[in-house]
Amino acid sequence: MTDLPLVSVIILNYNAGDLLLNCINSLKKSTYGNLEIIVVDNISSDNSQEKCKEKFPEIKLIQNKENLGYCGGNNVGIKEAKGKFIVILNPDTVVEENCIDELISAYNEFGKGLYQPKILSLNEENIIQSTGNMLHVFGFGFARDKGNRVVNKIEEIEKIGYASGTCLFTSREVFDKIGLLDEFLFLYHDDLDLGWRAAQIGINSYYVPKSKVFHVESYSLKWSSKKFYWLERNRKYCLLTHYSKKTHDEMRFSLMLVDLFVWVFYLSKGFLGVKIKAELDIKKNKRFIEKKYLELENKKIVSDKDLIKNFPDEIFVPKNVSQESMNVKFNSILTKLSKKVKEKIM
Numbered sequence: 001m002t003d004l005p006l007v008s009v010i011i012l013n014y015n016a017g018d019l020l021l022n023c024i025n026s027l028k029k030s031t032y033g034n035l036e037i038i039v040v041d042n043i044s045s046d047n048s049q050e051k052c053k054e055k056f057p058e059i060k061l062i063q064n065k066e067n068l069g070y071c072g073g074n075n076v077g078i079k080e081a082k083g084k085f086i087v088i089l090n091p092d093t094v095v096e097e098n099c100i101d102e103l104i105s106a107y108n109e110f111g112k113g114l115y116q117p118k119i120l121s122l123n124e125e126n127i128i129q130s131t132g133n134m135l136h137v138f139g140f141g142f143a144r145d146k147g148n149r150v151v152n153k154i155e156e157i158e159k160i161g162y163a164s165g166t167c168l169f170t171s172r173e174v175f176d177k178i179g180l181l182d183e184f185l186f187l188y189h190d191d192l193d194l195g196w197r198a199a200q201i202g203i204n205s206y207y208v209p210k211s212k213v214f215h216v217e218s219y220s221l222k223w224s225s226k227k228f229y230w231l232e233r234n235r236k237y238c239l240l241t242h243y244s245k246k247t248h249d250e251m252r253f254s255l256m257l258v259d260l261f262v263w264v265f266y267l268s269k270g271f272l273g274v275k276i277k278a279e280l281d282i283k284k285n286k287r288f289i290e291k292k293y294l295e296l297e298n299k300k301i302v303s304d305k306d307l308i309k310n311f312p313d314e315i316f317v318p319k320n321v322s323q324e325s326m327n328v329k330f331n332s333i334l335t336k337l338s339k340k341v342k343e344k345i346m
Helices: 018-028 048-055 069-080 099-110 172-178 190-200 225-242 245-268 272-284 286-299 304-308 324-345
Strands: 007-013 035-041 060-063 085-089 093-095 113-121 128-130 133-135 141-143 158-160 167-171 204-215
Touching (some): 007 018, 007 069, 007 099, 018 035, 018 093, 035 048, 035 069, 048 060, 060 069, 069 085, 085 172, 099 113, 099 167, 099 204, 113 190, 133 190, 167 172, 172 190, 190 204, 190 225, 190 286, 190 304, 225 245, 225 286, 272 286, 304 324
Parallel strands (some): 007 035, 007 085, 035 060
Antiparallel strands (some): 085 167, 093 204, 113 128, 133 141
């Protein structure tokens, strides 16, 4: 018997193929000695879940009867987990041997929170995918340092906007306080929503640089019209549910300007129909959104003002999403509007 607290690692699988096997193989090499590995399968058609169970019979395999999305699938795993600590881990990752040890150490030092490791590219040597995810005042989420090369510098554990869902570490106790992943989101911005909800009740998110995970990134949808749909729909949902009516009113004009720019962006990408679909879905779910808004408002103990003052003014848009000239223009407008909004709210 070990005295180490049990850590439940939840891996949601959907046609991940050999990536899933590589992920679990890396977990089996972990220096942390008390792991429960749970694979939740969203009706994969590539038999990767069966191959996984055959190669690693000791894992717990949960076969969903339908595709519950990222949020619903992971929630199934969280409910089944027996561990004091929980890791949500993408199947297209490989973890370093000391990854979980470092996350546990950070939790013991900084307390109740959401934690993410340094996320590096699995296919590109020394390329960063995230040194902490950040939340912008207009609901955009982005990975800090994405695409930059690794440089030798001393990094400390630090507070961030929200922990990446690629590898998110926390405790059962924290999930009990925040609640599970919001299944309305289905996939994308689920980690942003979770981190925002946590911050509203005084639970911070942290970046742990000594913990490292290597990630393929978007092995299923990549930068597709479907991904753009979920990102925009869920951004609008988070704005409507997380900000108070007062804050939303103070931001109304700036939100309209940002939305105009987003319409132009989607048009330039050939995704106008996707933007329209996202807007219609938000309108269709107006009652549900109002109910969720009231639920979060009643739990909130940290004001919008106190959170917004720490949000960055600029966002980072990867080069494979938009041309650099458009990124510069977008950030210039966004930065000015962000500063004006903060002045008004403060």
